[in-house]
Each structure stands twice: as structure tokens, then as C-alpha cells.
Amino acid sequence: MAISKTFCSIFSILSLILLSIISSLTLAEDSHLFHKTISPTLLGLRKEKLSHLHFYFHDILSGPKPTAVNVAQARMTNKSSTGFGLVMMADDPLTSGPEPDSKLVGKAQGIYASAAQDELGLLMVMNFAFTEGKYNGSTLSVLGRNTVFSVVREIPIVGGSGVFRFARGYAHAKTHTLDLKTGDAVVEYNVYVFHY
Ligand SMILES: *[C@@H]1O[C@H](CO)[C@@H](O)[C@H](O)[C@H]1NC(C)=O
Numbered sequence: 017m018a019i020s021k022t023f024c025s026i027f028s029i030l031s032l033i034l035l036s037i038i039s040s041l042t043l044a045e046d047s048h049l050f051h052k053t054i055s056p057t058l059l060g061l062r063k064e065k066l067s068h069l070h071f072y073f074h075d076i077l078s079g080p081k082p083t084a085v086n087v088a089q090a091r092m093t094n095k096s097s098t099g100f101g102l103v104m105m106a107d108d109p110l111t112s113g114p115e116p117d118s119k120l121v122g123k124a125q126g127i128y129a130s131a132a133q134d135e136l137g138l139l140m141v142m143n144f145a146f147t148e149g150k151y152n153g154s155t156l157s158v159l160g161r162n163t164v165f166s167v168v169r170e171i172p173i174v175g176g177s178g179v180f181r182f183a184r185g186y187a188h189a190k191t192h193t194l195d196l197k198t199g200d201a202v203v204e205y206n207v208y209v210f211h212y
């Protein structure tokens with residue numbers, strides 16, 4: 017009887033040791049965890065806020081220093097009334113006022129391309145990279161459709177970086193001036209974004 021009791025306690029001590037080895041192995045695995053749920057406060061995220069940004073976008077195709085250049089087009093782009101297939105790369109100044117020499121607040125960097133055959137409809141894939149004040153170094157990512165002859169176009173803001181982490185919202189784009197000969201345009205942007 018006594019022997020079997022001793023055996024039992026030895027056995028339970030052994031199984032405890034075995035258990036702790038197994039759990040330490042599991043802990044070692046934990047240090048390589050692929051994913052886990054965390055609290056938003058761990059990233060310093062408190063209350064989501066809504067910001068309204070207002071600026072002018074200068075898309076200059078003419079002159080010695082164009083801000084947008086043609087990087088590709090299809091063989092049939094020339095024959096298309098909407099320039100279907102045309103791809104432009106832009107580094108367009110964003111300014112606080114409509115005048116080209118008004119305060120620079122950032123650049124619109126990326127691609128716009130003619131993606132519609134029956135009307136002028138652009139695919140916009142770009143980042144608004146801000147350089148002004150607390151927004152310096154922060155970006156908003158823009159992905160949407162821009163029917164440039166509509167009075168107001170709504171373009172989704174799909175993300176952001178810096179102060180605009182977790183951003184989502186939309187931009188309203190309204191042509192301020194358009195030179196039909198050169199294609200030079202100044203576009204007024206009202207951007208509404210939720211971010212932290
Ligand atoms: C078509 O585009 C090419 C350059 O991409 C140009 O040389 C040519 O003149 C254009 N043709 C017409 C009809 O506009």
C-alpha cells in the first residue's frame with residue numbers, strides 16, 4: 017500500500033515536471049507568434065477624429081518643368097477621343113491657395129491613367145505626401161475614379177501613414193482652372209478623413 021502511494025506521488029511529480037517542460041516549449045513557440053489580438057491603446061490609439069483638409073492640386077503638363085509626364089500609352093490611345101490607355105506619372109504640388117506660388121503643403125505623387133472609353137474617366141492611384149506643420153511626413157493614399165469633366169468628383173481615401181494611420185475617407189475634387197490647349201489644371205480638393 018505504502019509502496020504504491022510513494023509510486024503514485026513520484027508519478028505525479030514526474031507528470032508535473034513533464035507538464036512544465038511542455039508548457040515552456042509552448043511559451044518558446046509563443047515568442048514566434050504570428051498573430052494575436054492587442055488593445056488599441058498599445059499603439060497609442062485613443063479617440064478617432066475627423067479632419068477636413070483643403071488645398072489646390074496643380075497638374076502642369078506644359079512648359080519646361082511639367083509636374084506630370086506621359087509614361088505609357090497604347091497604340092490606339094491617339095485615336096481614342098478619351099485618350100484611353102494613357103498613363104501619366106505625377107509629382108503635382110499641393111498648395112494652400114489656387115495660385116501656383118501660394119504656400120506648398122505637399123505633393124500628389126503617383127499615377128493617373130485614362131481608364132474609360134466613352135467619357136474622360138481617370139483611374140487615380142496616388143499618395144498625397146504632406147510637408148506642412150504636424151502633417152509633415154504623413155501621407156494619404158488615394159485610389160479611385162476621376163471623371164474630370166464632372167463638376168465634383170468623389171475619390172476614396174483608402175489609407176494613410178504618420179498622423180493619418182488607419183485613415184479612411186473621401187476627397188471631393190473640383191476643377192478650379194483648366195487650360196484645354198495645354199491640359200494644365202488647378203483642382204480644388206476638400207478631403208475628409210477619419211484617423212487617430
Ligand atoms: C500618336 O502619338 C505619337 C507619339 O506617341 C505621335 O508621334 C503621333 O504624332 C500621334 N499621332 C496622332 C495622329 O496624334
Ligand SMILES: *[C@@H]1O[C@H](CO)[C@@H](O)[C@H](O)[C@H]1NC(C)=O
Binds near residue numbers: 149
Ligand atoms: C519636414 O520634415 C523634413 C524631414 O524631417 C524636414 O527636412 C523639413 O524641413 C520639414 N518641413 C517643414 C515645412 O517643416
